[in-house]
Amino acid sequence: xxxxxxxxxxxxxxxxxxxxxxxxxxxxxxxxxxxxxxxxxxxxxxxxxxxxxxxxxxxxxxxxxxxxxxxxxxxxxxxxxxxxxxxxxxxxxxxxxxxxxxxxxxxxxxxxxxxxxxxxxxxx
Numbered sequence: 065x066x067x068x069x070x071x072x073x074x075x076x077x078x079x080x081x082x083x084x085x086x087x088x089x090x091x092x093x094x095x096x097x098x099x100x101x102x103x104x105x106x107x108x109x110x111x112x113x114x115x116x117x118x119x120x121x122x123x124x125x126x127x128x129x130x131x132x133x134x135x136x137x138x139x140x141x142x143x144x145x146x147x148x149x150x151x152x153x154x155x156x157x158x159x160x161x162x163x164x165x166x167x168x169x170x171x172x173x174x175x176x177x178x179x180x181x182x183x184x185x186x187x188x
Contacts, residue, residue: 066090069179070158072084073183074184074185075186076184076185078186081146082150083147084160085144087140088141088143088160088162094117094118096163096165097165097167098114098168099112099160099161100113100158100160102154102157102158103159107156111125111170111171112158113132114134114163116166116167116168117165118166119138122134132145132148150184150186151186154184155187157181158184159180160178160179161177163176
């Protein structure tokens, strides 16, 4: 069965960095786009970033553009989110999600499997 397991969250200071990982299993990882989304306390789910199945193209929400970088290692069945210049408003539960095909999209309803999430807290 499909499994997505996020890790790497924690407490960071404003301006700091964290690197999230999402280990995937149960499907042909290299055939599917992957995405990261987040949910801040009391708010809805927000799409953050997406990457094509072969890593050839990436997309970012305006709120993280220039600060976050998505990447993937298809040999390790893992997708990453490098988060730099963190802000308190980045505090959220971060999820990775499996796309329905090779093409990345910002539409959350096109992702069919989700991990349990990893908490990121940005505070001094």
